[in-house]
Amino acid sequence: MPIRTCVGCRAEREKAELIRLVSHEGRVVVDYHAKLPGRAAYLCPKLACIKEAMKRGRLARALKAEGPLEYGDLPERIAEAIEAQLRALLGLAAKAGKVVSGWNSVRANEKRLALVLVAADASESVRERFAGASQLWLTKEELGRAIGKPPRSLVGLLDGQLAGRIARELERYHGVHAGDRDLLR
Ligand SMILES: [Zn+2]
Known part of the structure; x- marks a missing residue:
């Protein structure tokens, strides 16, 4: 390497x-x-x-x-590049059948999920229930659109290579935002 x-x-x-x-x-x-x-x-x-x-x-x-x-605006442009890649990977995961979304499906499949993503504008109760999940900057509408669905508060990724790649992009995104989701907006 x-x-x-x-x-x-x-x-x-x-x-x-x-x-x-x-x-x-x-x-x-x-x-x-x-x-x-x-x-x-x-x-x-x-x-x-x-x-x-x-x-x-x-x-x-x-x-x-x-x-x-x-x-x-270099930090913002880097964040946008990461976000674009994240959306692309979510789209691929959805096509590959590796995505579940919405409260009921995510809860029903919870044990099989490698990763749970929570939309920025998800309700307080969803955030509390999935406090350990990845809190996103994407809105419900953006998150749903990335997987070809209506607005979604919750998206779960079934274990596999794509979940790993998505986790890596999330780490990058949070690194560029230095823990502050709104910093670059
Ligand atoms: Zn460095």
């Missing part, structure tokens, strides 16, 4: 664990699926690393940018 260094904290990690950035016409581009050509810089999916890299032109140096580099 290739190893890269995070521009923020300087830690060496497996390339697949880091977020790839490239520069294009003086702007930092989030290359989430590592498809774009050119010199790249890498960041841990953590807000502290992103902010550190934006300081004092460290990212510009890592990207060997000629002239000033526009970071813009």
Whole structure:
């Protein structure tokens, strides 16, 4: 596995664990699926690393940018890339029959679920009942749409490879939001 260094904290990690950035016409581009050509810089999916890299032109140096580099709303764009991937994985999981949703189905299948996701605007009683679940930033409507359903407060993932990938994206998302769901909104 290739190893890269995070521009923020300087830690060496497996390339697949880091977020790839490239520069294009003086702007930092989030290359989430590592498809774009050119010199790249890498960041841990953590807000502290992103902010550190934006300081004092460290990212510009890592990207060997000629002239000033526009970071813009980089933390937000990274969060959006993670969110897009999460929605895509939820869609795949739904197509693969690995998703149950809604109060009754999630409760009935609870023991078989690897992961339970709770919408940001779920009711207090749902939040309390699933206090140990992953509290999302997606609304009921967004969560339902991701799995091709009407609005859903609860989505459960049956154990398997996709549940693992979704858990990884959730960890990234929470890392970029540094525990504050509304920070980047
Ligand atoms: Zn880092």
